[in-house]
Amino acid sequence: MPELPEVEVVRAGLHPAVTGAVVDHVDVLEPRSLRRHAGPEADFVERLTGAVLLSAVRRGKFLWFPFAVPGGPVEALVAHLGMSGQVLLRSRDQVDDRLLRIRLDLVHPALGDVRLAFVDQRIFGSMALDDTEPTPDGRAAGYSSPTILGHDAEADAGSLHDHGPQEDRGWVTRIPHQVAHIARDPLDPAFDERAFVDRLLARRSGVKRALLDQGLVSGIGNIYADESLWAAKIHFDQPCSSLSRRRAALLLLEVKAVLFKALAEGGTSFDQQYVNVNGQSGYFSHSLNAYGQQGKPCPRCGTPISRVAFMNRSSHFCPRCQKLTT
Secondary structure, eight states, X not given: OOOHHHHHHHHHHHHHHHTTOEEEEEEESOGGGGTTSSSOHHHHHHHHTTOEEOOOEEETTEEEEEEEOTTSOOEEEEEEOTTTEEEEEEOTXXXXXXXXXXXXEEEETTTEEEEEEEEXXXXXXXXXXXXXXXXXXXXXXXXXXXXXXXXXXXXHHHHHHTTSOGGGGGGGGEEETTTTTSOOOTTSTTOOHHHHHHHHHTOOSBHHHHHTOTTTSOSOOHHHHHHHHHHHTOOTTOBGGGSOHHHHHHHHHHHHHHHHHHHHTTOOOXXXXXXXXXXXXXXXXXXXXXXXXXXXXXXXXXXXXXXXXETTEEEEEOTTTSOOOO
16 A cells, blocks of 8 residues: 555645646546445535535545535545555546546646546545544644645645635645544654654554554555664564653654655655556665565665564564564
């Protein structure tokens, strides 16, 4: 499943093309791609047609598009990418992608006709319309900035509000019901680092298991957990409660550094199942130190990287640099 950097690359690519665009036409070519939509196909099509898309927003691995019709409430088009889902930008005269599942034709005030194509090889991903609710802390629900990460989403939201109806200015602090249980991610301006460290140290589970818990911290999957733990020299099964506060803070620092580096390199692509909105692959796979490097020498000490089974997947680590301690 795409992790934070991959989803952010997609979101950033979609943002200028969808913000302020009107949904002109909707085609559902694969009903199974609406499995998370609470209603029939006709409901999905009718509610979207004529709506104004207000932005492209992300929290962790989750992507959504707030939208509204004049006089109506703010709703969200939630895109679950699953294992192989892709949201691509296409021109309307372009031949449909072979694995196209949902097609949205948009009219953008500056770009004109734009097509949003949801392509999914394995049909584990989906699109769904969802109601929204206020964020508990009153902060922006996720990234919606048209600029680089690190900008305050609430500050950037001022310019984005102008694209939608005046009564919908509060959309930036509303989150889809399907995403509300997901914790903020480490690159979110509203992420509470002290609270994260406190909660991490209170756990008895292994540290990697905690990093993969999207209710504790979002956006981190198997790849970036392994890379962050390697950078912090922490064994994946080290109990959280055994970490010092300093080591926990160091781990968070390494998580952020890895995510930023992966984002700068367009994410991690091992095949064509993850691409950006133009169908191009990321190249962070060339910078991996631990994940997928089993048998190769550790870049730090030369010891061969090990791979072991972990939670129906694998963990990659250096047996010398990342020793399990009591």
